[in-house]
Amino acid sequence: MTLAADLSASDESTSHPEPATPQDILRRAHDIAATLVQRQAETEQRTYYAEDTHRAFAEAGFYRLLVPRRFGGYEFGVDTFFQVVKILARACPSTAWMYCLGATHAIPAATLFSERAQQEIFQGTDFIAPATIVPGGSAQRQDDGTWLLNGTWNYCSGSPYATHFIGHTLTATEPDAPPIPVLFIAPRSQWRRLDDWGGQLGLRGSGSHSITIRNGRVPDHFVLPGSHISEVDVTAGTPGRALHGNPQYGGGQLSYMVLEAAVLAVGIAQGALDAYADLMRSRTTLLPPFVSRTENVDYQFWYGEAAGMIATAEAAADNAVKQWQDMAAQGPDAFTREQDIRLTTICRHVIKLCWHAVEQHIFPTAGSSAVRHGERIERVWRDLSMLQSHSGFGVFLPTVANRDLARLRFGAASGVFS
Structure with a gap:
């Protein structure tokens, strides 16, 4: 080092x-x-x-x-x-x-x-x-x-x-x-x-x-x-909100950080879909009758399924960004810890949708030559895999965040397995 x-x-x-x-x-x-x-x-x-x-x-x-x-x-x-x-x-x-x-x-x-x-x-x-x-x-x-x-x-x-x-x-x-x-x-x-x-x-x-x-x-x-930074309480206001008069300098910090990863995941998955579309246009089926992949019902299904999942993830991510902005604009007391964590759970599912679109539909059907080292789809698969291994997304979001959201919603104490 x-x-x-x-x-x-x-x-x-x-x-x-x-x-x-x-x-x-x-x-x-x-x-x-x-x-x-x-x-x-x-x-x-x-x-x-x-x-x-x-x-x-x-x-x-x-x-x-x-x-x-x-x-x-x-x-x-x-x-x-x-x-x-x-x-x-x-x-x-x-x-x-x-x-x-x-x-x-x-x-x-x-x-x-x-x-x-x-x-x-x-x-x-x-x-x-x-x-x-x-x-x-x-x-x-x-x-x-x-x-x-x-x-x-x-x-x-x-x-x-x-x-x-x-x-x-x-x-x-x-x-x-x-x-x-x-x-x-x-x-x-x-x-x-x-x-x-x-x-x-x-x-x-x-x-x-x-x-x-x-x-x-x-x-x-x-x-x-x-x-x-992940536990800042903004409900009493922040120095930035008071200084700049702009509510985006008073929003929940935890959800803002997770929004970053969700938006990145959407863009990365869209890049994989672009590469898959290029393969659809340029390559034929592997078995007879040999036709363009764009004309094959299986490839049409795989592309459509992946495209729908990624489009859903994008819609959810864009809406989560809007919710973040809207809550910040409502005033400091609107952005509670519960709302902060609720937005993180949306982001987790955005990331899951993007990963599943690539891992289940694009990567396995692109063909072995398209996932050789250095190919665009291979790189996206590695990059999204790396995102999945991040402790925040692999550990915190599917466990702690879910439990904390329920506890905050119902005023419950910590569970026996926490």
Whole structure:
């Protein structure tokens, strides 16, 4: 495991075209996505997307879509951001994953941190901040009020071009008291990226390297003791909602994080369906009578079944995004923990539908030559398999989230098997 060289392209302020509308942004996303399909193999080999792709994202304004307007961002809605993510994921899953999980955290940064912190965090530049929710390392408050950070955090998707890192750790309060969680944000100058990504089953180009901090120092307003991003209670309001007057900086943080994965899954599955459609047009049946797959009743059924499942997943994901926005707009007390978790259960089924469409219908019927290493459908199968292995989606959503939703709904205590 070695330390990777810093990529300084994100260290400088990058202007973006003005004025721009959400429609302009979506057109740019389609234009860039068209260049990504043929670069999937090189992206996996590099373990992150290329610097010219990064520059194209910056010039298109993608890293400022969710940044508050007062700090030089577009402050577009999360629906526009997720549409961009879906378009990119349809072309290259790794690129979209890396982009999404870097740029998306402008929402929690602008929601949870104080005005003073946000002024320093955003500074009128592009904002890219990978985040992890598993606590690691340590944080110690110093006599001068700063915090000393040490540790290594894994799976930091978006780290190659990142400007910041959002992490969690634990800190001791009193000698005999249990440690409390700490949420912090650290600028790029305080951490290093490890060269330890690329050997995984899927999403090999997602830039999900580890981040290490050795005696890093951050100011007190960059640290939120007693906070964990997945358990934040927004019903009393948030600093971001009050500061920006925009309800999207006051929505549920847990469901927002899971929405990211649901939208990514939809885009990835759509890419698999695109590749399957190409095979339908270009190949014939394997046994006589030899006809185009588009004319064969079995292939027609398999395509239709997969297309229907993916379309259903997309409709559910889009509606979940709208529900998230609507609840945030209703006011702080509308976004209860129950509502937050309810949205996560929708996202789980979106991901399941996408996986089943690919795993049950597209992958097994595409043909062995279409699932050789490096083929588009083979890559999607690996990428969605990797998503399934994420502890949040493989463990938390099908167990803890389901139980917690019922307990919150009925005011029940923990079950005997929890």
